Amino acid sequence: MDCTICNNLMDDYFDGHLSHKKRKQVTGHLTTCQGCSEFFRKYENMLKSIRNVEIKKCPDEVVDSVFDIINIDDKFSRRKSVFDRINEFLFLYSRQLGIAGAAVTVFLFVFLITSQFDKTTHVQQQYTTQDVEQATDQVKLALAYFNQVTSRTEEIIEKEILHQQVVRPMKSSIRTALKPLINGG
Numbered sequence: 001m002d003c004t005i006c007n008n009l010m011d012d013y014f015d016g017h018l019s020h021k022k023r024k025q026v027t028g029h030l031t032t033c034q035g036c037s038e039f040f041r042k043y044e045n046m047l048k049s050i051r052n053v054e055i056k057k058c059p060d061e062v063v064d065s066v067f068d069i070i071n072i073d074d075k076f077s078r079r080k081s082v083f084d085r086i087n088e089f090l091f092l093y094s095r096q097l098g099i100a101g102a103a104v105t106v107f108l109f110v111f112l113i114t115s116q117f118d119k120t121t122h123v124q125q126q127y128t129t130q131d132v133e134q135a136t137d138q139v140k141l142a143l144a145y146f147n148q149v150t151s152r153t154e155e156i157i158e159k160e161i162l163h164q165q166v167v168r169p170m171k172s173s174i175r176t177a178l179k180p181l182i183n184g185g
Contacts, residue, residue, distance in 0.1 A: 001029040003029075003033060007036065007039055010040065
């Protein structure tokens with residue numbers, strides 16, 4: 001066993017927390033290593049002297065004054081900032097708001113479901129066949145107008161806008177660029 005491991009196991013050895021196997025290993029190491037054996041004796045003597053220390057009763061006045069100091073320190077250490085108090089307030093009420101919100105949601109869900117069952121199942125016809133046919137004709141007419149406007153817009157874009165704003169300037173710039181080449185320059 002390594003000396004460092006042996007020294008680290010001393011507390012457990014004296015407290016009786018080591019397994020039988022580990023205890024044997026420590027005992028075996030102590031018989032072979034003089035340094036650890038010396039450390040063991042010093043450690044054992046220290047524990048005996050600690051156990052033999054007489055516990056004296058402290059006067060009540062001293063105990064009371066110590067507790068007063070501890071209580072004062074606790075009051076200062078427990079003082080919370082404004083943000084901590086606001087956060088605590090919001091946390092306490094956020095739970096209650098969450099529970100209330102869940103209860104309202106369940107209530108609304110149950111109300112909506114039960115109100116659906118109260119409705120009569122037969123549906124009155126709102127539009128006559130003539131109304132539906134008239135609406136269909138109006139939709140077809142609107143689509144025809146839309147198609148006309150779309151095709152006219154495409155013509156304008158192709159013939160006028162593209163020709164005037166793209167093709168003409170492009171031709172002009174190409175002629176200007178090629179003019180020296182054509183004239184032999």
